[in-house]
Amino acid sequence: MSLYAAETRRLAKRRFTRWAVLGTLIVLAAITAGMFVTNKPTTPELRAAAQVQADQDYQLALRSAAEERTRCAAAQGTTEAANYPPSCAELYQPTREDYRAEWYMPPTFDFREQFGTMVVALSALLAVMAFLVGASYVGAEWSSGGMMNLLLWRPRRLQVLNTKLGALLTGLAALTVLVSAAWTGAFALIASLRGTLDSMTPGAWQSFVLMEVRGLVLVLVAGAVGFGLASIGRHTAMALGAAIGAIIVFQFGLGTVLALAKVPYVEAYLVPVWTTAWMDKSVVVTDWESCNYSSTQGCEPNTMSITWPMAGGALAALLVLVVGAAMWTMRSRDIT
Template identity: 50%
Template sequence: MSLYRTELRRLGKRRFTRWATLLGLLVLAAVLAGIFVTNEKIGPEQRARAERKAEQQYQEQARWAEEERAACTQAKTSGQNAPQGRYPEDCAMIQPPDRESIEAKWYLPSTFDFRDRFEETIIPFTGILAMIGFVVGASFVGAEWSTGGMMNLLLWRPKRLTVLLTKLAALLTGAVGLTVVTAALWTVGFWIVGTMRGSTAKMTAGVWQSFGLTGLRGLLLIVVAATLGFAIASLGRHTAMALGGAIGVVAVGQFGVGVLMGMAGAKFIEAWLLPTYAMAWLQKKVILENYDSCNANYYGECKPDTLELTWQHSSILLGVGLVVILGAALINMRRRDIA
């Protein structure tokens, strides 16, 4: 019997895998439903309603300006002491805004433009599936160690690295398969949202290619997360090792690093935080700004210092972390006794 098929079947039959996957899919479905409910298609009725609201807002502003101008004139005529700075020297300066400055588009309801907004939905999609991949990967190998299943398996197939890498291959196959199928459903779901609650216009081959590349980067991030969970749990020979390490990095390490960098006066604190690099990987680049600095340009405008982090920076960090942790897990598997 093929070890790979056996591990793949074992992965699919584990209750933790099924429940974690189901929970993640329910969260994604809730996100999709929430966006569907909070958006609507814009037509002549919605535009007419927005025009009425804009006109109503202008009339209110005009009425307020007229009342304030009359109060200003009365205060200056009667010699009353109005609060300092409330009225200008010339009451005629109190005027309502131009009608054109109050735009009807401000009052249009939220609508889902598939071309403009679908790419941003890939971020929560990737985050949720990466979390599932991490915990399932950690549980998949951690449970084998804690229950003694790994020892029994090695009696049948004594090649340690082959066994561990086959388990990892089965895990990544499941992660990729789940991601591809879910991504297809995610895309179809938001296409329906755009059709019924927004717009799907101006979709070109270039736009689809951009979406595909972003999705591919998301898939790679999910694979990395699953591998890291698997490798950390294998190092500690327990699921809690990976989950505890993740909690330590996110809750303690990231928070502590942020506080430490802030106390040290670092210019770009976000550059020391892992989520920044995950965002740079998905969005291709992230521009950080330091508002404590001021660079005056030719026109006297003050602009903050900036730091651009690209997907290349993120790929180096993710690649090094993956090689170090997975390599340590393989070395540990090869050298330590099975007990």
């Protein structure tokens, strides 16, 4: 059996891998079931009932407004007048636009409008799972002594580590593709039964496919980073500690310090903005401390766009830094 086949088998047989994948699939199944239950198809009966409810609330609002104007008129010249505007005509008057029937409809799943959020949720969950599986996969090998035993009959260090990484990424890619296909099919079914697919065009389908491809890249980077950090520290805890430290120090701590220092575009220093830009193709961050005064628009703050190529460059830099460091330490440090 080749080293790659052996590593692929080892990865698939690990209990942590199986439980992590199973747990992720259960969460995804729960989300899918929740979306199916909470959304309902738009029927003529539901639309008619919503229209009736909207009309009733509109008439009730009209009566309330009329009573308020009566009280306002009666209060003129008394101490109660302070509770009303100078002219009773300034009181709020409900309009038909304030009570639209669609606002009284139960939620319905519009595939084109809502599926992008579902792709982001899928990618985020799979990325977390990939990070944990990648870190545990190589971390357990180091802490148990399995890596040292393997190198006794396969003394080529970099080849061994690269083979393990290749097996991990291949497994993650296969899992992500299968789950993404099932995820898309499930929500297409939900839309057909509990919503609408009418607005989907070939261009819209292509956009979602490309979004899922970017999600696949995010999952692979997360798995490789977890693998690299655990290999550098030679323990799973190294990767988990680095992740927790990054969240606490670089997200909460750094964000707070930059906000207090009134640094422009604070959000641009936080990881979630870059991952969102990668998935959604662009994110606009605002410098709330700036002001471009206009006689028509007033004070308008400066904005900056973070695009998906910029976010992709950041992901690539992170990948090269962590995996490169793992390869360097594998080659240069003693195996003990």
